[in-house]
Amino acid sequence: MADTAVTLTTLNWRALVAKAIIALVGFGFLYLVWGLYMLGEPVFAVVAFAIGAVGVSFFWSPRFYKLRFVYPGIAAVFLFIFLPVVYTSAIGFTNFGARNLLSIERVQAYHLSLTQTDAGSKRPFALVAEGDGFRIYLPQNAGKPALLTGVISGVNVTGDIHSGDAPETLPVKSAIKNRAMLATLTITTLDGDLTMAGLRDFAASAPIYTIGPEGALTTADGTVMRPDHDIGLYVKDDGETVAPGWRVGVGFDNFTKVLSAKGIREPMFKVFIWTVVFAGISMVTTFSLGLALAVILEWKHMAMRNLYRVLLILPYAVPGFISMLVFRGLFNQNFGEINLILSTLFNISPDWFTSPYLAKVMLLIVNTWLGYPYMMLLAAGFLQAVPRDLYKAAALEGSGALRTFFSITLPQILPPFVPLLIANFAFNFNNVVLILLLTRGGPDMPGTLVTVGSTDLLGSFTFRLAFQSSGQDFGMAGAISTLIFIVTGLIAYINFKAMQNYANKKGAGHNG
Amino acid sequence: MVEDKKSLLWKKLLAHGFMITFIVVIMFPFLMVLSISFREGNFSTGSLFPERPTLEHWSLAFGIPYERANGTIIEPPFPVMLWLWNSIKIGLVASAGILLLSTTSAYAFARMKFRGKTAMLDTLLIVQMFPAALTVIATYAIFDALGQVVPFLAIDNHPALILTYLSAITLHIWTIKGYFETIDPAIDKAAQIDGATPWQAFRYIFLPLSMPILAIVFVLAFIFLVNEYPVASVLLRQTDKMTLAVGARQYLYEQKYLWGDFAAAAILSGLPITALFLVSQRFLISGLSDGSVKG
Numbered sequence: 001m002a003d004t005a006v007t008l009t010t011l012n013w014r015a016l017v018a019k020a021i022i023a024l025v026g027f028g029f030l031y032l033v034w035g036l037y038m039l040g041e042p043v044f045a046v047v048a049f050a051i052g053a054v055g056v057s058f059f060w061s062p063r064f065y066k067l068r069f070v071y072p073g074i075a076a077v078f079l080f081i082f083l084p085v086v087y088t089s090a091i092g093f094t095n096f097g098a099r100n101l102l103s104i105e106r107v108q109a110y111h112l113s114l115t116q117t118d119a120g121s122k123r124p125f126a127l128v129a130e131g132d133g134f135r136i137y138l139p140q141n142a143g144k145p146a147l148l149t150g151v152i153s154g155v156n157v158t159g160d161i162h163s164g165d166a167p168e169t170l171p172v173k174s175a176i177k178n179r180a181m182l183a184t185l186t187i188t189t190l191d192g193d194l195t196m197a198g199l200r201d202f203a204a205s206a207p208i209y210t211i212g213p214e215g216a217l218t219t220a221d222g223t224v225m226r227p228d229h230d231i232g233l234y235v236k237d238d239g240e241t242v243a244p245g246w247r248v249g250v251g252f253d254n255f256t257k258v259l260s261a262k263g264i265r266e267p268m269f270k271v272f273i274w275t276v277v278f279a280g281i282s283m284v285t286t287f288s289l290g291l292a293l294a295v296i297l298e299w300k301h302m303a304m305r306n307l308y309r310v311l312l313i314l315p316y317a318v319p320g321f322i323s324m325l326v327f328r329g330l331f332n333q334n335f336g337e338i339n340l341i342l343s344t345l346f347n348i349s350p351d352w353f354t355s356p357y358l359a360k361v362m363l364l365i366v367n368t369w370l371g372y373p374y375m376m377l378l379a380a381g382f383l384q385a386v387p388r389d390l391y392k393a394a395a396l397e398g399s400g401a402l403r404t405f406f407s408i409t410l411p412q413i414l415p416p417f418v419p420l421l422i423a424n425f426a427f428n429f430n431n432v433v434l435i436l437l438l439t440r441g442g443p444d445m446p447g448t449l450v451t452v453g454s455t456d457l458l459g460s461f462t463f464r465l466a467f468q469s470s471g472q473d474f475g476m477a478g479a480i481s482t483l484i485f486i487v488t489g490l491i492a493y494i495n496f497k498a499m500q501n502y503a504n505k506k507g508a509g510h511n512g
Numbered sequence: 513m514v515e516d517k518k519s520l521l522w523k524k525l526l527a528h529g530f531m532i533t534f535i536v537v538i539m540f541p542f543l544m545v546l547s548i549s550f551r552e553g554n555f556s557t558g559s560l561f562p563e564r565p566t567l568e569h570w571s572l573a574f575g576i577p578y579e580r581a582n583g584t585i586i587e588p589p590f591p592v593m594l595w596l597w598n599s600i601k602i603g604l605v606a607s608a609g610i611l612l613l614s615t616t617s618a619y620a621f622a623r624m625k626f627r628g629k630t631a632m633l634d635t636l637l638i639v640q641m642f643p644a645a646l647t648v649i650a651t652y653a654i655f656d657a658l659g660q661v662v663p664f665l666a667i668d669n670h671p672a673l674i675l676t677y678l679s680a681i682t683l684h685i686w687t688i689k690g691y692f693e694t695i696d697p698a699i700d701k702a703a704q705i706d707g708a709t710p711w712q713a714f715r716y717i718f719l720p721l722s723m724p725i726l727a728i729v730f731v732l733a734f735i736f737l738v739n740e741y742p743v744a745s746v747l748l749r750q751t752d753k754m755t756l757a758v759g760a761r762q763y764l765y766e767q768k769y770l771w772g773d774f775a776a777a778a779i780l781s782g783l784p785i786t787a788l789f790l791v792s793q794r795f796l797i798s799g800l801s802d803g804s805v806k807g
Contacts, residue, residue: 035661044657065710069620073613073681074632080679081639084647084654091649293534296527301520303528310790311535314542317789320739321757322782326541328764329548329771337544369538423641430643433741437761463645467746474649481646492641496634 019060026056040103047083051075085485092254092478100232100245100475104215107246111217111234114208117197121204123147126169127178134178136187137162137169138194138202149187159189175199254479263449268461268480270445275457278363279428283421285368290375291413295405297376298383316373324437327366354443356454363455367434371424378420382413415502422495426488435460450476458484549775569776589770592777594752595759596784599738602670602755606677607733611726614681618688619714623700633686640682645742651676652746673747673755677737684729691725692718731792738785756781 029052036045058064058071094100102110123144128135130151138147138159147159148167175182176199187194187202197203209217215227217234225234225242233245258264293312297305315323330338331352339349352362386409394404435441441453441460450473452461458480466477549569551562571578572588579585620626621633644651652667655676659666666672695718703713719726741757748754751762760781763774 032658032661036657039657039660041657044654066620066624066626069616069624069710069714070632073617073685076613076675076678077636077639077682079654080651080676081642081644081647081682084650085642087650087653088647296531299527301524303524308531308535310793311539313790313793314786315538317786317793318542318782319735319757319785321741321760322778323541325760325764325774326545326778329774330541330544332771335771337548369541426641430645432643432645436741459643459645463648463742466649477649484646485642488641488643489638492638495641496637499637 022056022059088478089482091474092482093249094247094475095232095250096247096474098472099243100247102246104246107244111209115205116208117203117205122201124200125202127174128167128169137167155184156186159187254475258479267445267448267452271456271458271461279425281364282367282428283425286371286375289372291379293376294379294383313373315369324434328438331362356443359439359455382416386412419495419499422498426491430459432459432463545775548772549779551772554770554772569772572773573776573780589773595754595756596781599756602674603734603737606674606737607730609678610681610733611730614684615688618685618692622689622692636682648742648746667747668750668753676743688725691722695721
């Protein structure tokens, strides 16, 4: 009896703590939702609310007990893989980019915060030392009386009329030294507020624009600029646009540009072809090399197999980013070690980074070096599964090594390899890191509208378009990403079908 | 099987000859980097073996200022050890998180019946193919917004990166699920009869039984994360926040080409990860064949 009572109380107590924690998490999410909403990110607020609400209900109600096990993982995948894919595609339908970065409210606020100095109100100034602090002295100027402020503290100070002798002022040097402090300072005077206008003057300033109906901004001289909601920019009456702009939807504009604009379409097509060629050749070279090595290592007469195996795995064991950067240095045209050897032995020194053709060859060499051990490891595993009887039969028939390989080994290990080869193709199709670290896309193709390198893969081209080129164009990058997602999705689906196919066949084989 | 002794000898010689030549070619970059790390200056000076070996680059890689013979003191160009520490810290925490999320999910997928299970599993397999490098704009936007509400998750903070990395569980779920399915269902039946909840069965039976596969997943996740470049390069901007993968790139800019310093830093930082991989490679191979590809 006593035992059960104790267990019950501990159980209740633990359940209570659990509920309290869930409630706390729930409140945390509410705070997040509220914060995101106030920030002007309604989409993220809705997502955060959904994630939080579903999570809390799953962990609160025993009805969803099973789903508690999968929910955190699925939520992470949803938030950081699925949502970004959808969001990136959505950006493809906007003009989001360096020129159209903000929301319209922020753009308006920016224009309204711009001020210009009123030249007539300019007054020279000098600092006056006062203990550890400073006063500012504005001498008599253009009929305005001399002013002396109190000791500066904070960002506001009042200037009072100063009669009598000018105080002892400090040289301009000290104004330079205290520039940061002075730049934030406002001096209140009878003639209005003065702010710093250069190292020698304080002056009154007024906003350039005043806002009118429908967001139109008017300057003091009567020029009007109106917001154009189709292009996300303010436009003057003479057609001149004024940056910064804001994000607006542009429909399929980015897609049309990518697929039809001269100067983009052609290089894009070349990049696409190269991406496919790169992924295809990489797959073939790594697979054949890896398989060949695995077969040799499998040979029972081979001594020192374990030593060879470890040494052969090394390129895979070393972190990829280090190897790629090492090759970037070794292939360097002027002081790289590869050209050093080539010029000593053959008196040639290929320009690996400036010739588009050689740059591509270099990428394939490096990618083969990086990728063959993975294939070798896989092949070694699959070779183990080939029935020994087949080899015995072949030997009895007097079949040679090559013939045995092509008529027994290859047909036996290819079916399980197919999904892995497709996955490898997809991986290399999007092998952005290799390009970014080794060639950075270069050498650039001549005469294109956007920066395109001749070794760029679709992915690295897009990454550079969004993050490294001078005029960051997220909209265009989003559009191209969407196209890549479609291709990748297709490959993934084919891969998935191939895996299912293989699993079914294997299953059928076992049954029959 | 009878084989001609002489032809066998030729074959052996050929095989060993091929292997040794191949390995020499493959090892060339490693040997070069080792030699460069002891060479004077940051440019190649024409010899493959350093004539006057110096410890300058190694000293700088360890973060110790180096005094040259003529008295000039060279300050370390980058905080390599800090980057290595950042990489290890982020890798360990995120891998632990990945392990937690993928084991619980895998358990449910292997042992429980619920609606949409097959669809979820298939989606996971397809979703993992999408390149993170292309969705970084969105990832950046998410954390830009989150950071303004919760400063802890702002850009340039490691928790933001760790949280993103938790999504790298898709393949691991499949791997662990495969392992769980080999555990005899009679065991959970017995536990159920004794009154264990599914969580207790998972915690006290499945987890202890699957330690080997959990170790594999942990190491694979760790190696993948330490190598990850695109997401880290966008979320970490300040030099002292960077991971090794992001920071190492700074050595080889055309304007500032620190080849020698890079060589020492590369060996120093690559060694622990390489060693980890080689020590665990026997166990990793089974994990690899489940279709994961290292980046």
